[in-house]
Amino acid sequence: MDRRQRIAIFTTASLPWMTGTAINPLFRAAYLAKGGDRKITLVIPWLSLKDQKLVYPDNAMFGSLWEQESYIGQWLERRIVFISDFGICFYPGKFAVDKRSIIPVGDILEIISNEEADIAVLEEPEHLTWFHHGKRWKTKFRLVIRLSAATQDYPRSIICNLHGVNPKFLEELAGIEIDLYGNREDSDRVKEAGNKLKLVVRVHPGHDHSDPLFH
Known part of the structure; x- marks a missing residue:
């Protein structure tokens, strides 16, 4: 039986959109998975071709989930010096022009099976929960970590920055x-x-x- 800690990282953006909520969770997933003692899943939005055209630069378009996952993997391989074994799952998303943000469509908690649901890390939780449908995050997951203080406080809630830090960031700051x-x-x-x-x-x-x- 696989007894590794299971962490699902949910975010509202993905490459090739060069924004923090696409890049930071990608590196977070890679470095948390390093060593193999945790099972990491990065959960990112899948956009229609119409929305891809609005969001992605240089006319980048993907006809399948596999194409985009392959693009993300190649981009990451050029920037880290080890092989990181983590999974990528997609949820249906829609680009809201008025909010300049990708909004999840439907109950994205269904992306992670009940057997795999342990720890959830929420990048920009305010965007993930604007139109949330389905179970409460705390009902689905044993522990929920929000990487932003933009949402309301709850009893026993803690704001926690979780890394996964790319050593290049530290080198640049020296x-x-x-x-x-x-x-x-x-x-x-x-x-x-x-x-x-x-x-x-x-x-x-x-x-x-x-x-x-x-x-």
């Missing part, structure tokens, strides 16, 4: 210097945290977003 604009009550704590991480943090007085300094 030696970075930070200019912090805003010298209110938390600025000293931020500077102290930066010092612990051996980062150069310069604290400046606060400025309005419209200040020419930022433009």
Whole structure:
């Protein structure tokens, strides 16, 4: 019997749409699956050809789920140095032009079988639940992790960033210097945290977003 921890990562975007909710969960799935001690499934939207034309750049179009899954796998292989064994599942989605977001269609919880339902990670939970149909997430999954504080708080709820961090991100940040604009009550704590991480943090007085300094 497979006793590995099962994690399903739900998101509202997928490559070739170069947006954070397509790229971040993809790397998250790859690095959480590294080592093989967890069973990871990335759950992403499948769009009609009409919506693909609206969303995907460079006239990228996919006639089948396999074509898009293959594209995603090849894109990832060029950016990581190991073979990551995780699954990809698609749910039907529709691009809402007014919201500039992909909306799930139907009960996307059915994508994961009851036997495989253990932990759910929700990227942009506010988008995933705008028009949610079917079971409650907590009824389906033992543990639900939302990677955003945009939705309402519930008893015993916790906001948790979960990684899966691509080492290239850490390499790019090595030696970075930070200019912090805003010298209110938390600025000293931020500077102290930066010092612990051996980062150069310069604290400046606060400025309005419209200040020419930022433009």
